[in-house]
Amino acid sequence: MTRLWRRFKRRPMPMAGLVLVVAFVLLALIGPLVTGDPTAQDYLATLAPPSGAHPMGTDDLGRDAFARIAHGAQVSLQAGVLSTLLAMAVGIPIGLVAGFYRRWLDPVVMRLVDVTLAFPFLVFAVGLAAIIGPSLKGVVFALGFSQLPAVIRITRGEVLAVREMDYVAAAVADGAGDGHLIFRYVLPNCLNPLIVQATVAIPGAIIGEATLSFLGLGVQPPTPSWGVMLTTAQQYLSDAPWLAVWPGIMIALATLGFNLLGDGLRDVLDPRSGR
Amino acid sequence: MSLLEITDLRVGFDTEDGLVQAVRDISLTLDEGEILALCGESGCGKSVTAMSVPRLLPPETTRLSGSVRLDGRELTTLPEADLRHVRGKEVSVVFQEPMTSLNPSFSVGYQITEVLRRHERLSRQAARSRAVELLELVGIPAPQRRMKEYPHQLSGGMRQRVMIAIAVACSPRVLIADEPTTALDVTIQAGVLDVFRDLRDRLGTAIILITHDLGVVADIADRAVVMYAGRAVEQAPVAELFANPRHPYTLGLMNALPSAAVGGRLAEIPGMVPSPLSDPDECAFQARCPRAQGDCRAARPPLERHADGHLAACFHPGGKQ
Amino acid sequence: MLWFILRRCGSAVIVLFLASVLIFLGIRALPGDPATVMAGEEASPAVIEAIRHEFGLDKPLPAQYLDYVGQTLTGNLGRSTQDQLPVIDIIAERLPVTLELSALAMLVAIVVGVGAGIVAAVRRGRLADYLATGFGLAGLSVPHFWLGLLGILLFAVTWRVLPASGYVPFTQDPGQNLQRMILPALVLGTGFAAILMRQTRSAMLGALSADYVRTARSKGLSEVKVVGAHALRNSLTTVVTVLGLQLGALISGAVVTEQIFVIPGFGKLTVDAVLTRNYPVIQAVVLITVIGYVLVNLLVDIVYAFLNPRIRLSGGAND
Numbered sequence: 001m002t003r004l005w006r007r008f009k010r011r012p013m014p015m016a017g018l019v020l021v022v023a024f025v026l027l028a029l030i031g032p033l034v035t036g037d038p039t040a041q042d043y044l045a046t047l048a049p050p051s052g053a054h055p056m057g058t059d060d061l062g063r064d065a066f067a068r069i070a071h072g073a074q075v076s077l078q079a080g081v082l083s084t085l086l087a088m089a090v091g092i093p094i095g096l097v098a099g100f101y102r103r104w105l106d107p108v109v110m111r112l113v114d115v116t117l118a119f120p121f122l123v124f125a126v127g128l129a130a131i132i133g134p135s136l137k138g139v140v141f142a143l144g145f146s147q148l149p150a151v152i153r154i155t156r157g158e159v160l161a162v163r164e165m166d167y168v169a170a171a172v173a174d175g176a177g178d179g180h181l182i183f184r185y186v187l188p189n190c191l192n193p194l195i196v197q198a199t200v201a202i203p204g205a206i207i208g209e210a211t212l213s214f215l216g217l218g219v220q221p222p223t224p225s226w227g228v229m230l231t232t233a234q235q236y237l238s239d240a241p242w243l244a245v246w247p248g249i250m251i252a253l254a255t256l257g258f259n260l261l262g263d264g265l266r267d268v269l270d271p272r273s274g275r
Numbered sequence: 276m277s278l279l280e281i282t283d284l285r286v287g288f289d290t291e292d293g294l295v296q297a298v299r300d301i302s303l304t305l306d307e308g309e310i311l312a313l314c315g316e317s318g319c320g321k322s323v324t325a326m327s328v329p330r331l332l333p334p335e336t337t338r339l340s341g342s343v344r345l346d347g348r349e350l351t352t353l354p355e356a357d358l359r360h361v362r363g364k365e366v367s368v369v370f371q372e373p374m375t376s377l378n379p380s381f382s383v384g385y386q387i388t389e390v391l392r393r394h395e396r397l398s399r400q401a402a403r404s405r406a407v408e409l410l411e412l413v414g415i416p417a418p419q420r421r422m423k424e425y426p427h428q429l430s431g432g433m434r435q436r437v438m439i440a441i442a443v444a445c446s447p448r449v450l451i452a453d454e455p456t457t458a459l460d461v462t463i464q465a466g467v468l469d470v471f472r473d474l475r476d477r478l479g480t481a482i483i484l485i486t487h488d489l490g491v492v493a494d495i496a497d498r499a500v501v502m503y504a505g506r507a508v509e510q511a512p513v514a515e516l517f518a519n520p521r522h523p524y525t526l527g528l529m530n531a532l533p534s535a536a537v538g539g540r541l542a543e544i545p546g547m548v549p550s551p552l553s554d555p556d557e558c559a560f561q562a563r564c565p566r567a568q569g570d571c572r573a574a575r576p577p578l579e580r581h582a583d584g585h586l587a588a589c590f591h592p593g594g595k596q
Numbered sequence: 597m598l599w600f601i602l603r604r605c606g607s608a609v610i611v612l613f614l615a616s617v618l619i620f621l622g623i624r625a626l627p628g629d630p631a632t633v634m635a636g637e638e639a640s641p642a643v644i645e646a647i648r649h650e651f652g653l654d655k656p657l658p659a660q661y662l663d664y665v666g667q668t669l670t671g672n673l674g675r676s677t678q679d680q681l682p683v684i685d686i687i688a689e690r691l692p693v694t695l696e697l698s699a700l701a702m703l704v705a706i707v708v709g710v711g712a713g714i715v716a717a718v719r720r721g722r723l724a725d726y727l728a729t730g731f732g733l734a735g736l737s738v739p740h741f742w743l744g745l746l747g748i749l750l751f752a753v754t755w756r757v758l759p760a761s762g763y764v765p766f767t768q769d770p771g772q773n774l775q776r777m778i779l780p781a782l783v784l785g786t787g788f789a790a791i792l793m794r795q796t797r798s799a800m801l802g803a804l805s806a807d808y809v810r811t812a813r814s815k816g817l818s819e820v821k822v823v824g825a826h827a828l829r830n831s832l833t834t835v836v837t838v839l840g841l842q843l844g845a846l847i848s849g850a851v852v853t854e855q856i857f858v859i860p861g862f863g864k865l866t867v868d869a870v871l872t873r874n875y876p877v878i879q880a881v882v883l884i885t886v887i888g889y890v891l892v893n894l895l896v897d898i899v900y901a902f903l904n905p906r907i908r909l910s911g912g913a914n915d
Contacts, residue, residue, distance in 0.1 A: 114607070115614045117893075122848030123866075123885045127622060130870045130878050207739045211852055214741055215867050234745055234856065238753050248742030256737035331814055362816035370814075375807040380829045380905060390815040425905040441815065 007268050014264020020257025028077040031070030038067040038224045047240040057242045059232050068224035069246055075225040076254060079139055079209035080202040086144030087151050087201070088194065094148075095155025096182060099163070109156075113149045121146035121208060129217040136209075139218040143205045150197055158190045192269040199262030203255035210251050226251050276347060278481050279305035279328065279449055284341035286323050286332070294338065295551045297323045299505040301341075305449065308475055310482045312496035312513070314489065314528075318548060320505040321485045325451045327351075328483075329366045330358060345449070364394040367442040371454040373434035377426040383410075384422030387441050394445045409440040413470050432463035439470055446478055453485045468495050489532055493517060498584070501525050504549055504559040507578065511585040521587035523564045558590070566591045600901050608894045615886045620664050623879050668883065674876030676869075683880045686865065691884070693763060694850050694861035697784065700777055701846065701853075704785030705792055710835060712789070713796025717804060718823055728793060735790020740849060744783040744856040751779060761858035780857045784849045788842060795838040799831035806830070833903050840896030847885060 008014060032038075042062030050057045056065035098109035119127075125142035132138055162168055162185050171181065212218035213227030221228055226247040233244035286298040298320040305311050313321040326332050328343055328350060343350045345365060350358070370376040377386060387409060388402040397405065403422065410418035413436040426434055435455060442450055452471065456464040472495060474480045484496055492499050492513060499516050501509040501524065509522040520526050527544040546563035558564070561571040570590050578586045667673070673683040716728035751758040758779050764772040803809065804827050812826045851863030858864075862881070869877040 111610065111614070114611050115618070118611050118615050118886050118890050119882075120843070120845075120847045120885065120889060122851055123882055126851075126866055126870050127619075127878065127882050130873070130875070131622065203737065210739055211741060211848065215852065215855055216871060217867070230742060230745065237745065237749060241749055241753070244742070244745045244749060248739060248745070251742065252734075252738045255739070256733065259733060259737055329814060331810060359816045359818065362814055364816060368811075368814040370807060370811060372807055376811045378808040378812070378826050378830070380903070381826075382905075389817070393815065393817055427906055438811075441811075 004268050008264055011264050011267070013260050014267075017257045017260025017262075017264060020253055021261050024073060024254045024257055025077065027070060028073040032074055035067040035070045036064055038063060038071040039222045040064070040067075047236060047243075049240070049242055056246050057240065059229070059240075059243060060236055063222075065229070065243060065246060068229055069226070069250055071224040072226040072229060072247065073250065073254075075136065075219055075223065076206045076209060076251070079136065079143060080205040080258075082140045083143030083205045084147060084198050084201050086140065087147035088198075090144070091148045091151030092155050092187075092190070092194075095152040096159060096186065098152065099156040099159025099186075100178060100182075102160075106156075109152065113152055116145070116149050122211070125208075125212055125217060129212075134212075134217045134220055136219050136223075139209050139212050142212070143208050146208075147197075147201045147205075150201070151194065154193050154197055155186075155190055158193070159186050162186050162189055196262060196266045196269060199258055199265055203258040203262075206251060206255055206258075210247075277304040278307045278309075278346060280342070280344045281324070281328075282342040282344075284324065284327060284343065285339070286320070286327055287338040288333075289336045289338065293552055296554060297505055297551060298327070299554065301502075301505075301507055303500055303507065303510065305481050305483060307448070307481055308479045310471070310475060310484055310495055310497045312484045312486060312492040312499040313502060314486055314492055314499055315502035316487055316548065318551070319502040321502050322453055324502070325453065325483050325485055326368075328449065328451065329362045329368065331362075331368065360394070363390050363447070364445045365447055366449045366451065367445070367447040369435070369438050369442045369450065369452045369455050372458055373431055373438050374426075374458070376438060377434060379426055381425075382422065383424050383426065383429070383437050387422075387437070387444060390441055390444050405444070406440075409444055410437070412443070412473075413437075413440045414466065415440075431459055432466065435459060435463075435467055436470065439467070439474075443474055443478065443480065446480075448481060449483065450474070450480050451483045451485070454487070455484070456486070456488070456491060464491070471495060489528060501528070505551065506559065506588070507586075508560065508589070509585075509587045510578070511582075511587075515582065515585050519582070519585070521581055521585070521592035522560075522589050523566050523591075523593065524560050525587075526593065527563075558588075566593060601898055604894055604897050608890050611890055612887065615890070616665065616668075616883065617661070619879060619882050619886070620661055622882075623875060673880040673883075676874055676877050678872060678874055678877075683876050686877065687862070687880060687884060690860060690862045690865045693765075693859060694854065694863055696766065697777060697780055697853065697859065697861060698846055698850055700781035701784035701788065701849075704781055705788035706839075708785070709789035709792025710796045713793040714800055714823070714828065716793070716797040717800030720801065725797075728797070732790045732793045732797075735786050736794070738787075740783055740787045741852040741856055743786060744780070744853060747779050747783055748856070761856075763859045763861075776857075776859075780853045780859060783856075784846070784853045787849060788846060791842055791845075792835065792838060796831060796835055799834035800827055803827040803830045829903075833900055836896055836900050836903065840893050840900075843889060843892050843896075847889070 040063060042058065044062065046058060046060055046062045048054055048058045048062075054064050054066065056069060058064055059068070094109060098106045121142065124145055125139065128138045128142050129135075162181075165185075168181060168185055171185070176184075209218055209225065210227035210230070213225040214230050215227075216231065219225040219228055229247040230244065233240075233247065236243060281304070282302050284298055284301045285296070287294045287296040301320070301324050303311070313325060315321050323332065327339060328345070330339075330350065332339070339351060341351065345361070350361065353361070377383075381389075384403065384406055387406040388397075388399070391397050391402040391405055392399070395402075406422060407418045410421055415421055415433060415436050421429075421433075421437075426437075429437065435458075439455075450471075455471075456467055459467065468491065471482055471484070475482060484491070486492060496513050498510070498512050500507050501516075501522065503524050509516070509520070509525050511519075516525070517529070520529055524544070527542075530542040531544065533541065544563055549559055549562070556575055557573065558567070558571040558576050561567040564571065568591060576588045576590045578588045581587055581592065671684050673687070675681065676683055676686060712728040712731065716725045719725050748761075752761075759776050762776055764776060766773040800823075804823070806827075808830075809822060809827055812822045817826075847863075850861065851866055853859070854861045854863040855867060862884075865877065866881045866885075868874070869881060
């Protein structure tokens with residue numbers, strides 16, 4: 001563990017990514033406690049440019065952009081983390097089952113995965129929003145759903161690979177049951193590629209949530225989300241261009257952080273994933 | 276003047292751990308129609324020495340000095356554009372791994388005609404018929420059909436023959452064969468060696484054969500250079516070398532052959548090759564040498580003449596045990 | 597090869613079948629009476645009854661499904677609840693717009709992305725590589741609809757060089773059409789280009805260090821031939837695969853891009869339909885998207901098989 005950390009520390013880009021990610025998480029957790037009320041409207045100060053009182057300006061209802069950014073971080077973090085956890089919680093068991101019970105369940109599972117892949121993420125999110133109405137919950141579900149194929153593939157792949165290993169044959173000859181094999185051999189091997197997968201999925205989820213909210217299909221106002229802020233920004237683009245700047249930068253930085261981190265983790269944890 | 280003259284060749288590589296000197300002051304010659312074997316264990320610098328001729332070493336990290344002359348022409352300072360006319364036409368290479376050395380996406384025919392059209396300006400038709408001739412030359416059955424096939428459809432031995440066909444397509448003066456038989460079954464080996472012999476007889480090609488297999492050396496080579504830790508430690512015509520090996524390392528290699536096994540045990544040379552990062556002024560082999568004495572640690576033994584064309588670098592050379 | 601294509605087509609058909617069932621059930625899963633849902637919330641009871649009969653909603657489910665399939669195959673996709681126009685007409689009008697946008701974006705992405713990837717791999721570790729990799733990372737991280745907003749801010753509002761929004765059909769005025777498409781295509785293509793660049797670079801690096809490249813050099817071939825033919829050829833399969841995988845992202849991107857630049861395309865149709873609960877349109881849109889997606893993936897698989905001699909010759913037996 002410490003050896004991995006040492007190797008990781010040596011790389012500047014992933015370390016920068018780690019810094020960004022930590023900053024993002026801190027902002028999401030502590031920011032809302034520190035800044036003001038993101039929903040407080042002030043009709044005397046609508047569309048105000050950045051100033052001392054409002055470091056990032058105010059939007060069309062006089063709400064402080066800075067407070068909204070901080071609260072928006074929380075929404076983004078939720079979207080990213082919850083969707084990934086959901087995908088893992090559902091995908092890992094499915095992958096395990098598909099890998100272990102190859103003859104009957106595997107073809108079925110793989111066909112289902114193909115069908116899942118046939119629905120591009122946005123289409124599914126759109127459909128879901130149509131059925132249950134736009135909400136953060138819907139966004140999380142849609143995002144989790146779109147990550148399922150990758151999680152299932154990874155888990156299933158590991159099961160298949162581990163099954164071929166000699167040490168597993170030895171364990172089975174000693175009387176090891178399926179459960180033992182799963183917990184002792186398969187899951188630990190899955191850990192690395194799944195962690196890497198998570199660091200790839202989370203930035204996608206952050207952008208996904210922002211996109212959906214931007215379109216009006218995700219988080220609904222007055223809840224602040226970086227995507228929603230950009231919808232407002234678009235409407236008042238000529239009048240208050242500064243409103244467009246910060247939400248986008250925040251999204252980019254958070255995503256960049258996870259991407260850099262993910263690259264570094266991939267080099268250190270799972271070098272064979274094609275780089 | 277020989278066909279190929281390598282003088283005082285030094286090749287090093289820049290690595291994270293420092294400069295690794297792979298080849299240290301090697302000098303050798305190659306005449307027309309001669310088969311020269313470069314032998315030694317992995318890492319002794321034989322491949323690097325041979326690859327310095329067409330300069331197929333990574334340009335950013337290679338530090339090369341010394342002289343390599345082909346027909347009197349200095350190759351080490353030749354501009355890249357001119358060197359490309361030498362590669363494939365006057366000096367060509369058969370690589371060790373036929374599996375990965377052929378491009379999996381192109382047909383066999385394409386890969387052969389490619390080098391023909393590059394150097395000989397043949398039309399597509401002419402190149403194709405010449406390619407078929409070449410496949411016949413290297414002993415591949417049904418050559419017409421093979422032209423359209425892809426590397427993954429051929430067996431290892433056939434792939435190696437295709438590599439040879441590509442290498443001799445433009446009738447090179449020098450053919451470098453890097454461990455051509457290592458990746459093959461023993462039964463296929465003999466066939467490939469026959470192809471080399473045939474080439475030497477029919478086309479007068481001079482061959483540098485890189486190998487760690489003394490059996491191959493005895494089979495086909497005219498002269499041999501034994502290398503250790505980047506230096507030549509013994510050079511001789513093959514018959515003389517096997518009859519009167521002088522350097523303890525050569526002796527060790529021959530004793531390690533299964534045919535020399537006494538009492539059912541293979542004799543091994545104890546110890547390990549010294550690190551390529553350092554180069555103290557002593558005999559590189561002395562730590563593992565059964566004949567080593569004080570003077571072996573004090574200075575590096577130079578190459579000395581023992582008989583006609585037989586050189587060895589040792590303060591205490593011996594006869595066969 | 598033919599066998600391979602047939603197998604893939606069979607696969608695609610199965611997937612389409614399953615997807616259509618899902619879509620069919622999805623609409624039926626909506627809360628409330630499907631007939632009301634389809635007729636729109638303000639429709640009178642008479643209209644609702646007519647809809648119920650027209651769509652055979654009083655029949656058992658499997659029969660309804662067969663009706664659905666039959667109608668779809670004959671081009672009857674229902675009527676929009678907004679304006680009672682046939683959905684198929686609306687789609688026919690909107691789809692080409694999005695196709696044009698996507699095609700232009702793809703062009704940008706391939707030229708820039710693959711080109712940058714090759715340059716980065718050939719000039720590894722030097723300035724060009726760092727620039728290209730930086731661009732790749734930035735393109736991946738920056739939400740491209742934000743890029744679109746910035747683009748509008750810069751080019752339309754501040755510099756007044758390009759129009760901010762709107763669409764002019766190509767058949768009407770090619771010049772105007774392209775002018776309005778430049779920014780959206782660039783914005784949409786950037787994210788895609790970044791992904792392509794990374795994959796191309798990685799694949800090329802692998803190819804350039806392969807033994808067959810060394811062989812190609814030993815033949816005395818020019819560097820252009822070595823990189824452009826030998827190395828690139830073997831990287832193409834990776835690139836094509838990535839292209840196929842990223843198509844979903846392109847579709848999503850098109851949706852957003854059309855929203856920003858107010859382009860009356862397929863994507864905008866989707867968003868508007870969801871926001872106005874226009875279920876017949878939603879159903880049709882999802883179906884068309886899935887069909888398109890499956891078709892493109894099928895095409896990608898075929899191209900991949902064509903590029904990879906191993907699969908081409910063995911008929912995809914080792915799948």
